[in-house]
Amino acid sequence: MRYQNVIFDLDDTLLDFQAGENKGLQQVLTHYHFPDLHQAAAVYRKINLSKWERIEQGEAKEPLLVERFSDLFARYGMPDEGVQAEKRYRRCLNENYAVMTGALALLQQLKQAHVNLFAGTNGFDFTQRNRLNHTGFAPYFTDIFVSESVGYEKPSPHFFETILNQYPNMTTANTVMVGDRLQSDIRGAGAVHLDSIWLNQQHQTNTTPYHPTYEVADLAQIGSLVTAKNGDL
Template identity: 25%
Template sequence: MNYSLILFDADGTLFDYDKAEAYALKNAFSSSNIPFREKFFPAYKIINSALWLDFEKGLISPDKIRVERFKQLFDNFNVETNITAFSDIYLHYFAEAGFLINGAENIVKKIAQQKNTAIVTNGLSVVQRSRFSKAPIMSLFEDVIISEEIGCAKPNTDFFEITFEKLGHKDKNSTIIIGDSLTSDIQGGINFGITTCWFNPKKSPNNSGLAPDFEIQKLEELLGILDL
């Protein structure tokens, strides 16, 4: 298949989300004069992931997530602090964390030379825009579609309808989405009727019941799928 439009998820696909979270969390604790314990990070990841899954289902807003994740974390560990202030500090540091996954820059450069590319992401607009501005690849994308800015999120088909409208693209058969999330990227692509590629660098089991068209462990494998 000759794919002409390549939709990239951001976090966990091109951007190193784990590294960004760890950077922001440790700096937020330090700035708040709260001793950081290593067990905070895995606990936070579980809480945050669950809340973003609720967001995909339309059960919670991004503004609510900003504070709720830290409320749950601090309740679990009996930490007393101003949660709203801590959240603001965390987002300040997270907005600085434009770390790319190894190999992402070179792969995007190669693909963008011959294909139209865009980023499609669920997230907070001001934070994502700031993070992305730190990365050396943003000029390679036609557009960046952020859920908070358009009022709907992956896997909702409205998200992809708006993406196509903004990009002036109509052909679903020539479109592929690459992402690490089965519930947002792959489910969203299936819902909308475009080709899906699951980026699974940790070789996680797929217990979702979803069947992506492709599965890759390294971004370099995309070049073969795209005949580049």
């Protein structure tokens, strides 16, 4: 078998983060009476992306995430209720149990093949574990590593080293990282010489210097990559 261990990203890889984000944003923007919900959501997403890019470069996460709604209120010249908006938004995310198409089937396939599965995700510990428990995915994982409790965010090499150091039988030769973000999942895996599978469901063009070992457009393609015999790929 090509890989004995798989580290899975969660958001937009196994769990449908976009569904929860859309629902949470609609609730927050409606509650605070933003004039154009569609436009406000687009502005928020640009702000949020810029915050996460800074987090992935090593800046402290919590202050940046608290700022994102404050920045949105400022863009619209509205009173700053960013802290309360952030709390409301996170409550929605905590209750987002939507999953990506094919996720359960993939976990079942790999588990039946006796592959060891690990979750390696950025985010808040309670949120991610709560979502895995409610979706029924938690029992498939040998262990769950969330950046908040690990102490490092992907793509920090220390995030991946924490996992590898805790499980000495995991090596760069028998382990692969699966994720949808080049800047965090693929970059981080490459930094510690792990093979990687980029889940590119949106058929994006890779303009970054980070190159996955494999690229797939669908979760259904991953099982055969992981379980193929050495030399078959």
